[in-house]
Amino acid sequence: MLAKIEELLQEVGAMTAANAEELEALRIKYLSKKGAINALMADFRNVPAEQKKEVGMKLNELKNLAQERINALKETFENQDNGAAELDLTRTAYPIELGTRHPLSIVRNEIIDIFSRLGFTIAEGPEVEDDWHVFSSMNFPEDHPARDMQDTFFIESHPDILLRTHTSSVQSRVMEVSQPPIRVICPGRVYRNEAISYRAHCFFHQVEGLYVDKNVSFTDLKQVLLQFAQEMFGPETKIRLRPSYFPFTEPSAEMDISCDICGGEGCPFCKYTGWVEILGCGMVDPAVLEANGIDSKIYTGYAFGMGVERITNLKYKVKDLRMFSENDTRFLEEFEAAN
Numbered sequence: 001m002l003a004k005i006e007e008l009l010q011e012v013g014a015m016t017a018a019n020a021e022e023l024e025a026l027r028i029k030y031l032s033k034k035g036a037i038n039a040l041m042a043d044f045r046n047v048p049a050e051q052k053k054e055v056g057m058k059l060n061e062l063k064n065l066a067q068e069r070i071n072a073l074k075e076t077f078e079n080q081d082n083g084a085a086e087l088d089l090t091r092t093a094y095p096i097e098l099g100t101r102h103p104l105s106i107v108r109n110e111i112i113d114i115f116s117r118l119g120f121t122i123a124e125g126p127e128v129e130d131d132w133h134v135f136s137s138m139n140f141p142e143d144h145p146a147r148d149m150q151d152t153f154f155i156e157s158h159p160d161i162l163l164r165t166h167t168s169s170v171q172s173r174v175m176e177v178s179q180p181p182i183r184v185i186c187p188g189r190v191y192r193n194e195a196i197s198y199r200a201h202c203f204f205h206q207v208e209g210l211y212v213d214k215n216v217s218f219t220d221l222k223q224v225l226l227q228f229a230q231e232m233f234g235p236e237t238k239i240r241l242r243p244s245y246f247p248f249t250e251p252s253a254e255m256d257i258s259c260d261i262c263g264g265e266g267c268p269f270c271k272y273t274g275w276v277e278i279l280g281c282g283m284v285d286p287a288v289l290e291a292n293g294i295d296s297k298i299y300t301g302y303a304f305g306m307g308v309e310r311i312t313n314l315k316y317k318v319k320d321l322r323m324f325s326e327n328d329t330r331f332l333e334e335f336e337a338a339n
């Protein structure tokens with residue numbers, strides 16, 4: 001067997017081909033399934049144990065050499081071809097790198113997909129809003145601290161115009177032009193006058209949900225949120241609703257999901273509670289329905305609002321919020337596979 005390998009090594013080392021067909025014939029002769037090298041490989045199990053190592057090494061050498069020679073010959077043909085080919089004037093000068101989708105867009109799209117499957121349609125509204133849609137129609141009392149300069153960016157010359165602080169304003173915009181059944185989700189950017197740090201930014205993204213119809217109950221809300229949490233974070237995910245307060249819902253709640261880092265055991269991420277908060281929700285306050293032209297004696301509704309950054313942090317463990325708006329391609333490229 002060794003002698004046969006040596007012989008083939010000589011042959012392969014000296015092989016030449018005048019054109020692509022000849023080269024293909026050589027490839028078939030040596031490297032194809034039924035080629036000479038594979039035939040030797042098949043015989044390898046008959047080699048006595050004490051020779052296996054030496055024969056194995058030689059056989060590998062032969063295989064590599066054949067592959068190398070064939071690649072090298074192929075390259076010469078390809079180079080010749082290129083030389084002969086006409087110049088392609090439409091070819092771009094530099095390879096164009098494909099971009100990647102931003103992590104916040106990936107997660108926002110995922111949230112939208114889940115709620116679309118549950119029958120929600122998308123509604124959008126302006127980022128530069130008026131006081132009515134952001135606050136008054138959402139049942140914020142005149143002296144509510146969220147209207148305060150500390151949280152809200154007002155337009156100086158027009159104190160009634162501001163950058164929306166939440167997507168709840170889109171609820172109002174939808175209700176004022178339509179009657180139930182209403183089932184929408186509203187993704188969008190919101191602004192708050194906060195000092196920028198690793199966990200706060202002056203703008204971020206929310207997805208709002210609103211469902212108004214006859215006989216809508218808190219049970220419906222809970223069911224939809226459970227479905228969402230399990231689709232987003234996995235079928236084992238548990239949810240927990242804690243009583244809370246929002247001007248526009250009554251009763252109101254905040255929803256936690258079981259920490260998907262420690263599986264609910266307790267870890268630094270969930271501050272050893274086993275739970276992390278992901279959204280606010282509740283039954284739409286009748287005063288909000290009335291302010292927006294919907295008869296609260298006939299209809300009820302639920303609403304919820306979540307931060308896209310927060311969900312993204314949970315899914316991808318991004319520690320510093322500022323990464324989302326710095327456009328550092330090293331960060332963005334990490335999400336290539338998630339597209």
Ligand code: DAH
Nearest residue numbers: 166249280281282303304305
């Ligand atoms: N607007 C709230 C916020 O920005 C989030 C929210 C809570 C929206 C409860 C809702 C809701 O629709 O029902 O913090």
